[in-house]
Amino acid sequence: MPAPLLVLTDFTPAADAALQYAAALAAQLKTPLVLLHVNRNSIFDPESFTGKLPQRTEGEIAVALDERMRGLTVPVVPAVASGRSTAAILEVVEQHRPALLVLGKPDVDELPDELVTTTSLDLLRESQYPLLVVPAGTKPVAPRCLTLAADNNPFQLAAPAKAVQEVLLALQAQLTVVHVAEPEDTDSCSAAVESVRAAGLLAGIEDTVRSRGVRSLDVAQGIAQGARAANAELVVVIARRHSVLGRLFHRSVTAQVIRHTRLPVLALPTAN
Known part of the structure; x- marks a missing residue:
C-alpha cells in the first residue's frame, strides 16, 4: 500500500477544508488518508494560550470523525491521540509513515502569525516529514x-x-x-x-x-x-x-x- 496522507483535524472549518483538499490529492495519488485528531483540541486555536480549550468526550470525537469521513471517495483510517499536540502527532506519524502531513490554516486575519509559525516549526523540526499547509477556502482540487x-x-x-x-x-x-x-x-x-x-x-x-x-x-x-x-x-x-x-x-x-x-x-x- 502506498504511503498515506496524514491529515490533522481539530474539527474547525479550516481543518475541514484541508481534509477535502487532501482527499482530492489522495484520489490523484491513489493513496489512502489517515485522519488524526489530537485530544487536546485545536492545533491552531488561539484559545490554547488562554486555557479555554473546549473538552470533547470520546463519543463526541468518534461522531465528529465519522461525519467528516462520510462521503469521501478515498479510503480513510481514523486516528485519535492524546497528550501534547506535537508528541502525540509524532507517535501516529511513526506508526503510519505518511508521504505528507496535511493541516489547515484559518484565515490569516483571524490567526496570530506566531501561532502558524510555531505549529509549522514544531512539526518540521520534530518530524522532518513534508508539511502541506492548506489555507481556508482552498478549492478541493488536485493542483495542476x-x-x-x-x-x-x-x-x-x-x-x-x-x-x-x-x-x-x-x-x-x-x-x-x-x-x-x-x-x-x-x-x-x-x-x-x-x-x-x-x-x-x-x-x-x-x-x-x-x-x-x-x-x-x-x-x-x-x-x-x-x-x-x-x-x-x-x-x-x-x-x-x-x-x-x-x-x-x-x-x-x-x-x-x-x-x-x-x-x-x-x-x-x-x-x-
Missing part, C-alpha cells in the same frame, strides 16, 4: 501547476521527505522552478534548477519542468510573484535545517510564505 522556490545553494532532503519525489511524479502537474534574485543580480535559474535536480526532485518529470527568474528585495514576495506569473496552484518551498532549528525561524522565507500566501504551501525539510 506547481512552483518550487529554490536558491542557488545545494540541498539534500531529509530522509522522511524523500517520499515527495513520488508525489510530484504522480501528480503529473506542470512544475516551474522559481528563483528570486536581488534587483542588481542576475535572475538566471540554471544554478537553482541544478540544485533541485541534484536533490532528486525532477526525476521522471524533468522534460516538462520550466523555470522563472524574479528580481525582488523581498524573497517571499518574489516567490509569490513567480507563483502568480506561473498560474501556480501550490507552492513548494525548501525548509532548510538551520532555519527550522534556529530561533529566527519566524523570519525565515519558509515561515513568511506559510503565513502570508493564499495558496497551499508544501514545505520540504532538508537534511543539511
Whole structure:
C-alpha cells in the first residue's frame, strides 16, 4: 500500500477544508488518508494560550470523525491521540509513515502569525516529514501547476521527505522552478534548477519542468510573484535545517510564505 496522507483535524472549518483538499490529492495519488485528531483540541486555536480549550468526550470525537469521513471517495483510517499536540502527532506519524502531513490554516486575519509559525516549526523540526499547509477556502482540487522556490545553494532532503519525489511524479502537474534574485543580480535559474535536480526532485518529470527568474528585495514576495506569473496552484518551498532549528525561524522565507500566501504551501525539510 502506498504511503498515506496524514491529515490533522481539530474539527474547525479550516481543518475541514484541508481534509477535502487532501482527499482530492489522495484520489490523484491513489493513496489512502489517515485522519488524526489530537485530544487536546485545536492545533491552531488561539484559545490554547488562554486555557479555554473546549473538552470533547470520546463519543463526541468518534461522531465528529465519522461525519467528516462520510462521503469521501478515498479510503480513510481514523486516528485519535492524546497528550501534547506535537508528541502525540509524532507517535501516529511513526506508526503510519505518511508521504505528507496535511493541516489547515484559518484565515490569516483571524490567526496570530506566531501561532502558524510555531505549529509549522514544531512539526518540521520534530518530524522532518513534508508539511502541506492548506489555507481556508482552498478549492478541493488536485493542483495542476506547481512552483518550487529554490536558491542557488545545494540541498539534500531529509530522509522522511524523500517520499515527495513520488508525489510530484504522480501528480503529473506542470512544475516551474522559481528563483528570486536581488534587483542588481542576475535572475538566471540554471544554478537553482541544478540544485533541485541534484536533490532528486525532477526525476521522471524533468522534460516538462520550466523555470522563472524574479528580481525582488523581498524573497517571499518574489516567490509569490513567480507563483502568480506561473498560474501556480501550490507552492513548494525548501525548509532548510538551520532555519527550522534556529530561533529566527519566524523570519525565515519558509515561515513568511506559510503565513502570508493564499495558496497551499508544501514545505520540504532538508537534511543539511
